[in-house]
Amino acid sequence: MKIAGKGYGGGASLSNMDMVYASSIVNIANICLLIALIFVYGKSYCRLKSNFTLGFLLFSFLLLLQNLLFLIFLLFHSGFRGPGMGIPLLIINTTQFIALLILLKITWK
Numbered sequence: 001m002k003i004a005g006k007g008y009g010g011g012a013s014l015s016n017m018d019m020v021y022a023s024s025i026v027n028i029a030n031i032c033l034l035i036a037l038i039f040v041y042g043k044s045y046c047r048l049k050s051n052f053t054l055g056f057l058l059f060s061f062l063l064l065l066q067n068l069l070f071l072i073f074l075l076f077h078s079g080f081r082g083p084g085m086g087i088p089l090l091i092i093n094t095t096q097f098i099a100l101l102i103l104l105k106i107t108w109k
Contacts (some may be wrong), residue, residue, distance in 0.1 A: 019086025020074065026093040027071045033100040034064040056107075059091050 012021070014022075041057040044050075 014086075016023070016083060016086040019090050022069060023086065023089040023093045024074055026097050027067055027074065028089065029096050030093060030100055031064060031067050031071070034060055034067060035105055037100070037104055038064065039109060040104075 037060045039076055041053055041063065045057055046052045
């Protein structure tokens, strides 16, 4: 963590790149949750053959694809790490993490 002396109010603050790296870590956690969801939905679909479960399986797979592509762009394309992008990326990924965690908890029961 970098301490910037010119943050708002003169206190310690994280740099934009620190926020981007934190967002990458949360994104990797999202990928892990999505893999768990795909496993659970796949197992359920093999047992039930329900279109509803198949829909969740496809949704989870596409969301996994989106997260993988996002992580690749985040790490290898400088436009995603531009000034001021760290906090919005971290908020979006953290919100998605919480939502996926809730969905996994409900699904696991």
